[in-house]
Amino acid sequence: MTGACAGDDRHGLIGRREWLRLGATGAAALGLPACAAWEGDASSAELPPLRARAGPGDADWDDVRAHFLVEPGTAYLNNASIGMPPRQVVDAVAAGYRAMAELPARGRSDLSARIAEHVVPGLAKLFSVRPDELTLTRNASEALHLQSIGVALGPGDEVLITSQEHPAGRRPWEFRQVREGIRVNEVFIPSPLPPEEEVLSRFEDAITPRTRAVAFCHVTRGGHLYPVEAICRLARERRLVSLVDGAQAVGQFPVDLTSLGCDAYSVSLHKWMLAPAGTGFLFVRRDARDRIRTAFAPDATPEQPQFDPPGTAAFPVRAAIGTAVDFVATLGLEAVEARCRFLSDHLKSRLAEVSGVTxxxxxRDRSAPGSTIFEKEDLDAVAAVGAIEASISSHIDEHQRDGHNAIRISTHIYNTTEQVDRFVEALARTTG
Ligand SMILES: Cc1ncc(COP(=O)(O)O)c(C=O)c1O
Known part of the structure; x- marks a missing residue:
């Protein structure tokens, strides 16, 4: 790493229109060299400056809302599905594609330099790992596939997953079950999530002498916060590979991937991290490279693991991850967590007033800050989501899985208590 920024005078092609305050503060929050936030237009430069937040209330976040492009009047309460990139991120993607259209090879090399010198080190710093432990991917699904097929397993070997895994975490193992004769076992995890001791004892009971790996979410689709460190500890004691799906975790609260103790961890950056669609990464712990191998290079070694999927990447999209990382780092993940929790606490207290809601x-220690699921007596969740969305211009989601008939509300920093209230009032009116 040279510590320089793509787009500076050395690279030159993508003229620096303005050093956005965001670029400088975000980089400073991460202890990285200050970079232009690739190259916001005048509208981004005029945005209120970003700064660390004083508190979790609506007024503390009013100026942050100005950074988002959401349709006026719309309450976007489906952030666990896909997040909303701020204006700077949108501008950075556009600027990157423009650079590649103006002079493709140089555009590509400038963007590649930014990815290597700013994006990957920024992510590594934010998630407490070494840059060479991260591989950028298109999404969490790709990373989950790579981490699953990377584990050496033979016919009859078993992997343990949980009943609440997303298809992206389940399908790679089912693929191996069909193709290679491994066996996929499932431990049932109920909702609401039981205390840590019960979750652990369910895992312990499901481990057999043939189990080789455990694969599970950090945060489930419904927002349950699994006791990851304890499950990884159990895996180490039993000499099992531990593989975590972090798609719903990163960006909602601080995550220290080294302390979690997992061997691999897969991430979406286009949900809570507010990066452009089509971004994620795979973390493989350095000393797990003997157990998790690349799918791409026959000559890979633990020193040269070569996890990168080969071929041309969406360079402008990847380079713009840096702008999202700067954005989130400037606000501070602790502040994001407090804000998300404040909104979901408000939602929960309002739901308590609606009859028939479970x-x-x-x-708190078993749920992610931003995602809440609940059922309402005699209400079909899928039909209710459509009816509520139409009645109050909102975006919400159903959670008709894991045996539930639930609605999921996922609130991010830019939502407001007024939007939550509007939703709860619509829910109270909705029947059937
Ligand atoms: C728990 C979980 N894992 C994986 C995924 C897949 O994420 P991506 O769309 O980034 O592949 C999702 C998406 O909603 C998810 O909720």
Missing amino acids: LLSGA
Whole structure:
């Protein structure tokens, strides 16, 4: 790493229109060299400056809302599905594609330099790992596939997953079951999530002498926060490979991937991290490279693991991850967590006033800050989502899985208590 920024005078092609304050503060928050936030237009430069937040209330976040392009009047409460990139990120993607259209080879090399010198080190710093432990991917699904097929398993070997895994975490193992004769076992995890000891004892009971790996979410689609460190500890004691799906975790609260103790961890950056669609990464712990191998290079070694999928990448999209990382780092992940929790606490207290509502999200230490699931008596969740969306111009989601008939509300920093109230009032009116 040279510590220089793509787009500076050395690279030259993509003229620096303006050093956005965001670029400088975000980089400073990460202890990286200050880079232009690739190259916001005048509208981004005029945005209120970003700064660390004083508190979690609506007024503390009013100026942050100005950075988002959401349709006026729309309450976007489906952030666990896909997040909303701020204006700077949108501008950075556009600027990157423009650079590649103006002079493709130089555009590509400038963007590649930014990815290597700013994006990957920024992510590594934010998630407490070494840059060479991260591989950028198109999404969490790609990373989950790579981490799953990277584990050496033979016919009859078993992998343990949980009943609440996303298809992206389940399908790679089912693929191996059909193709290679491995066996996929499932441990049932109920909602609301039980206390840590019960989750652990369910895992312990499901491990057999043939189990070789455990694969599970950090945060499930419904927002349950699994006790990852404890499950990884159990895996180490039993000499099992531990593989985590972090698609719903990163960007909602601080995550220290080294302390979690997992061997591999797969990430979406286009949900809570507010990066452009089509971004994620795979983390493989350095000393797990003997157990998790690349799918691409026959000559890979633990020193040269070569996890990168080969071929031309979406360079402008990847380079713009840096702008999203700067954005989130400037606000601070602790502040993001407090804000998301404030909004979901407000939602929960309002839901308690609606008759027939059963909350399926557990206590604070067992639920992610931003996602809440609940059922309402005699209400079909899928039909209700459509009816509520139409009646109050909102975006919400159903959670008709894991045996539930639930609605999921996922609130991010830019949502407001007024939007939550509007939703709860619509829910109270909705029947059938
Ligand atoms: C728990 C979980 N894992 C994986 C995924 C897949 O993420 P991506 O779309 O980034 O592949 C999702 C998407 O909603 C998810 O909720």
